[in-house]
Amino acid sequence: MAEVSVRWGREQGELKSYRKAYAKETSAPWRVSDQEALLKAALGHQLLLIGDFHALQQSQKTQLRLLERLRLAKAGSFSLAVECFAAKFQKDVDAYLAGTLSEEKFLKKIGWAKNWGFPWEHYRALFDWARQHQIRVLALNGLQTKMRERDRFAAELLAQQIEKNPDGRWVVLYGDLHLSQSKLPAELKKRRLPPPFRIFQNVEEASFRLMKKGLDHQVDVVKFDRSSYVVLSVPPWVKWQNYLLWLDHTLDDELNEGVGDVTDSVARMVDWLKQELRLEVSTSHLTVYTAGDPDLWSRVRSSASTHERQWIEMLIEDGRSFYLSKAGWGYLARPSVNHAASLAMQFVHDQITGGSSLGFRFPEDFTRMIWIEAVAYFGSKIINPKRKSDTLFDIRSSLSSRRGNDRGQEALRLALSQKMVELMDAAGAKKITPFRPKHKSSWIAAAHLLGALAGERLYHGYRKNLISASTVAAVLRKPLKHDGFDLIYREVLEMIEALPAPFRSKKEKL
Numbered sequence: 394m395a396e397v398s399v400r401w402g403r404e405q406g407e408l409k410s411y412r413k414a415y416a417k418e419t420s421a422p423w424r425v426s427d428q429e430a431l432l433k434a435a436l437g438h439q440l441l442l443i444g445d446f447h448a449l450q451q452s453q454k455t456q457l458r459l460l461e462r463l464r465l466a467k468a469g470s471f472s473l474a475v476e477c478f479a480a481k482f483q484k485d486v487d488a489y490l491a492g493t494l495s496e497e498k499f500l501k502k503i504g505w506a507k508n509w510g511f512p513w514e515h516y517r518a519l520f521d522w523a524r525q526h527q528i529r530v531l532a533l534n535g536l537q538t539k540m541r542e543r544d545r546f547a548a549e550l551l552a553q554q555i556e557k558n559p560d561g562r563w564v565v566l567y568g569d570l571h572l573s574q575s576k577l578p579a580e581l582k583k584r585r586l587p588p589p590f591r592i593f594q595n596v597e598e599a600s601f602r603l604m605k606k607g608l609d610h611q612v613d614v615v616k617f618d619r620s621s622y623v624v625l626s627v628p629p630w631v632k633w634q635n636y637l638l639w640l641d642h643t644l645d646d647e648l649n650e651g652v653g654d655v656t657d658s659v660a661r662m663v664d665w666l667k668q669e670l671r672l673e674v675s676t677s678h679l680t681v682y683t684a685g686d687p688d689l690w691s692r693v694r695s696s697a698s699t700h701e702r703q704w705i706e707m708l709i710e711d712g713r714s715f716y717l718s719k720a721g722w723g724y725l726a727r728p729s730v731n732h733a734a735s736l737a738m739q740f741v742h743d744q745i746t747g748g749s750s751l752g753f754r755f756p757e758d759f760t761r762m763i764w765i766e767a768v769a770y771f772g773s774k775i776i777n778p779k780r781k782s783d784t785l786f787d788i789r790s791s792l793s794s795r796r797g798n799d800r801g802q803e804a805l806r807l808a809l810s811q812k813m814v815e816l817m818d819a820a821g822a823k824k825i826t827p828f829r830p831k832h833k834s835s836w837i838a839a840a841h842l843l844g845a846l847a848g849e850r851l852y853h854g855y856r857k858n859l860i861s862a863s864t865v866a867a868v869l870r871k872p873l874k875h876d877g878f879d880l881i882y883r884e885v886l887e888m889i890e891a892l893p894a895p896f897r898s899k900k901e902k903l
Contacts, residue, residue, distance in 0.1 A: 414573040426616040438590035444569030447511040448639040471562035478532035548580035597629040638728035662737035696720035704753035718748040738772020749873040760882040766844020774852040781899035782845035804838035854892035
């Protein structure tokens with residue numbers, strides 16, 4: 394939070410007032426709760442307010458999971474009201490959800506970059522879900538400069554809608570600071586609307602108190618009172634580091650400052666990881682680029698063969714963060730903690746193994762890519778312990794719900810095929826013919842899925858003291874350049890598979 398203040402400047406006026414009211418209210422006593430209790434309590438209300446931390450993608454993912462649980466809980470029909478869309482563009486919102494306006498034209502017409510500015514990728518899934526389930530979406534933002542005026546405008550719009558349909562149920566996605574009783578809820582009360590059920594997200598005070606009790610890894614919901622809960626989906630430092638990365642990314646675009654701030658952010662995570670794992674790594678030669686850096690493509694052309702350039706370009710187009718051992722620089726696809734932490738761990742891994750011989754030749758390099766992804770995910774879990782990977786159950790479920798022959802389905806099939814090959818090999822059974830994808834990108838997507846699955850289990854074993862820090866360090870040092878890497882991979886995988894699975898499905902968590 395202090396570092397964010399340095400970048401953004403001291404809070405003034407209304408924002409300071411809103412944060413003070415928020416801090417006072419969320420410092421109140423609370424008790425540990427769970428998802429079931431939260432949903433049961435929420436179902437008894439006509440008006441639900443779910444907090445939003447705009448720069449944190451996990452915040453929007455949590456909103457989506459809550460919405461889906463409400464739908465599956467037979468909550469009855471409900472409409473969605475959102476702060477991120479300006480009310481004057483309601484017709485465009487309706488057209489986009491109806492499928493008569495393309496995403497590109499929609500974002501341009503509503504001035505997303507100017508009027509909201511946070512990454513559209515964070516919010517897209519919410520509105521895909523609304524379209525899929527024919528959920529109405531009301532644009533609430535009046536674009537007023539003052540926060541109190543914005544709350545009044547939103548409350549008035551909601552009052553008008555409820556007056557038209559007194560039995561209508563509403564879920565409102567709105568900035569977390571606005572959820573204090575003296576802010577948006579007070580404006581709703583003035584208009585004699587039903588008392589809202591409030592769901593705050595990632596309240597720092599609650600997180601820190603849970604840490605003191607050693608419960609932060611076990612608890613993801615706490616309760617203030619019968620109509621106020623908190624969902625805890627990330628540690629406090631992840632919330633604010635995401636905001637800092639977004640600020641750095643935004644300000645760098647505006648000022649054209651180059652790679653300095655992003656490299657520094659990743660370097661700080663490298664320092665964190667090397668201290669946690671007791672490894673000797675220097676960041677003096679670390680360089681990280683983003684899509685907006687003018688030198689990126691010249692670097693790609695000068696440091697890779699034609700074959701490698703094709704893969705690197707595909708990674709960039711697919712939004713993947715990566716570290717190129719031979720070139721000696723990394724690429725950060727998104728200004729998020731998970732991407733930055735994964736990249737930091739890739740750099741650490743590269744330094745302690747003496748580099749990777751990855752030449753983007755598949756299937757020859759498939760197991761190397763899976764292991765690189767596993768290590769990267771493991772490192773990201775050290776920095777963001779609440780991150781969750783897909784499980785085999787999730788992968789099977791996703792595959793069964795797919796229709797047609799899209800690339801996503803192909804990657805899922807490849808991941809399951811590789812897992813079957815590994816299981817048959819471990820059992821000493823007859824070898825089977827693995828699935829071979831048509832599209833290059835499927836190799837990377839499948840490696841990402843399988844790597845995260847292995848990294849999740851490795852982290853769980855490490856945190857539960859089922860494997861020691863020295864054993865983890867020894868595993869991480871396994872050479873990637875070794876000609877017999879497939880054998881090394883099988884040995885490491887045998888150790889990881891012997892560890893217990895932390896959960897059946899990531900959908901169990903908010």
